[in-house]
Amino acid sequence: MRTPLVFIDGDQGTTGLQIHQRLRGRNDLQLLTLPAEQRKDPQRRAEAINSCDIAVLCLPDDAAREAVASIHNPAVRVIDASSAYRTHRDWTYGFAQMSPEQAQRIASAHRVSNPGCYPTGAIGLLRPLLNAGLLPSDYPISVHAVSGYSGGGRAAVEAYEGKHAAQASPFQVYGLGLKHKHVPEIQQHSGLSERPLFVPAYGAFRQGIVLTIPLQTRLLAPGTDAATLQACLERHYAEMESVQVMPLQSAQALTHLDPQQLNGTDDMQLMVFEGEGQVLLAAVFDNLGKGAAGAAVQNLNLMLAGLTG
Template identity: 40%
Template sequence: MKPKVYIDGQSGTTGLQIRQRLSQRSDIELLLIEEEKRRDVEARRQRMNEADLVFLCLPDAAAIEAVELIEDPNTKIIDASTAHRCADAWAYGFVELGDAFLQGVRTNPRIANPGCHATGFISIVYPLIHQGILTKDATITAYSLTGYSGGGKQMIRRYEAGGDPLLKAPQLYALGLTHKHLPEMKQVCGLKKDPLFCPVVDDYYSGMATSILLEADMEAVHAALAGFYGEGLVHVHPPGYDGNISANAHAGSDQLELIVCGRKEQTIVTALFDNLGKGACGAAIQNMNIALGLDPLAGLHIERGK
């Protein structure tokens, strides 16, 4: 029997893309809800309790409320919001970080999908701490470029309406240095201090480039990252990268590529991926596949064998 999957919040940017992708799958049964009932609590409760797995594509407060509607503790939940990413009872769905993360997604019915900026940051910092290149008390400075789709429907409308010349240039935001992804960056990496982190949104639809500058040997950093990652959606570019890095170069892909550049004792590492791919929908579908015992790469936009 095919596993049944329901998306609570099917009309948002993330929920809509997950729905579009899953509608093409023959190995699951996608449960839908009538448009007029998508805010009906009892109708949602019924669908969620029919499902083997539920995606929550909701604002934080609504995601917390939605969890209470699921009566079967064995029903699997993948929460795409920020609400449960630092909760002890939830698995953090970044399986390339190691066996503990993979087993968490396989066995824990509560899975928090990582944030997009956090995905880029953690993909670099976690292995460098694990491999001894960075210490947990380091002060880490990072910036992250994103396409405007990461801001949701309202931001998408603003950019696509045109007419505002200020939107044609990159815009720094969260200038109070309290971006909502900071708690998971700090907790997952085991950092003792908040990173110094600045996100930047620009006039392109999707794609992300998260960069960290380090006082560390470039070759040692590359070797540490290449030695850490095995199978999965995260890959380390071979040494000797030439040219510029475009933040939208991996738009449409569910993979993440780490690019190490610089010189002796000064290194820049960039995580290049799609904020809607490995930064959101792609990661959510990967986690669903693993949680339901399906092919981990089913339905993903990847280059097989890379």
């Protein structure tokens, strides 16, 4: 059987470099990238994408749309790491642990949209609780998240690691217009009927995320407390790889959350904390792992298995 050909379009960006490094040396696929002088040649890029089995797009949104529009070979399958198609009805959302059926959907899909880093944590926490009826779909959700500066791409990495790094802010909250592009993605794939409030921030560390969602128990389904929510999450992820739910007692013993705790892994850890009449949902993961390149490779592995299955 022919070894599948995987084309990475945009392998010089933060996510693309990580994906290339992860795939380099694997013998179950052939890896295709373009030399520097051909990366901006539309004809050469179109030839490459139409000759591959699976294309991984690590491009800005508009460039990703152009790349998809250039595909005329119906056999080509695509994983898009941009936000261009994350809420598109004809694309399969690439969060394999989102539901028991999602991994199989990804394995058989022709078009897969890789999740955003922040939405991975928010959807991972919210969707099981909404599906179980423990959280009302119109709950006024607030999502607070701090990411390493690599989440801002090459420009942010240069700002923190380049010649002007001493002037970089140690912490910055952004998206103050409350129109961040991740909001529709979070709302649609978690199952919320109302727009969530999303407050993102960057810290002066390279990678890692802590994402938290505060809840008031008086606004939840009757009888719902931290133990109910934790048990629901634990049931949902019990048979799934890459997502772990911390036991409630272990979570209560924590005094802080380290966004860098799972750096270098493709895992995500979910936690539930309780207070008087209040609950805090939390997720910790690597924004370049489960939040980007790791998720793309997980999706690629599912799609490769679909080719041979």
